């Protein structure tokens with residue numbers, strides 16, 4: 001199935017694997033719809049278009065995690081950037097570079113401090129505020145697929161949503177899972193990360209980017225502090241137990257870049273990262289030592 005634009009595969013072993021995989025896909029279809037603000041079946045649709053508050057336990061919990069990472073990442077992760085993503089044309093064909101005055105006026109419509117979550121209820125402090133969970137929803141999908149598989153008794157599985165992966169347990173032969181990190185500038189991989197019971201999630205500038213007339217490449221991740229596409233990295237890969245946090249941190253670190261990102265992640269427990277700069281230099285957090293094999297690049 002297609003999940004938020006990526007093809008999903010689930011590989012699982014064991015007697016109960018078939019039905020467990022089917023159940024996981026049912027859950028993924030549900031998340032795919034309910035977390036997509038463009039789908040009228042999602043409460044985010046009415047929230048964005050008609051300023052209608054809503055109550056939804058699962059979405060509220062993900063928004064809470066998003067606001068946490070927003071805070072911890074100094075504002076680099078912001079689920080209210082939707083009007084900016086739209087301005088830069090990433091939802092449509094009309095991709096063009098807007099002028100600074102327009103960027104500033106649209107940026108004024110955003111702000112994660114204007115989202116209110118109380119229990120299961122989600123509201124906004126100003127009309128017109130719009131949510132986009134595209135930077136975190138795939139993490140929830142990975143988390144739920146893993147939960148469904150585990151509850152069905154599956155002890156070994158790999159869930160792969162277009163390179164964003166959850167590695168459950170160990171491989172059939174008892175070894176840990178080996179997850180490749182794609183070369184953001186060409187074919188092949190730049191590193192292999194060895195994990196079990198971890199999410200490995202990448203944010204990169206190679207998907208959904210456009211090249212302006214002057215040759216500048218603009219990608220679909222916006223720096224909320226400037227209102228412009230982030231440009232510090234080619235990709236960043238995050239390893240964490242919780243896929244939701246992994247996904248949000250990948251987007252946040254992509255905005256922050258290697259220098260600031262590495263400092264922050266070293267001070268944050270349980271989240272590790274590999275940064276690949278536009279010059280294809282690689283740096284990783286100390287917690288990946290012994291778990292990462294960097295390939296020498298051509």
Ligand code: ADP
Nearest residue numbers: 076077078079132134135203220221222224251
């Ligand atoms: P992908 O979905 O391509 O794997 P990400 O997880 O990094 O990549 O999410 C990118 C999506 O997140 C964008 O398409 C947009 O919907 C949203 N987004 C863009 N910039 C930000 C940001 N600074 N904070 C939170 N969400 C963002």
Ligand code: MG
Nearest residue numbers: 135247248251
């Ligand atoms: Mg993300």
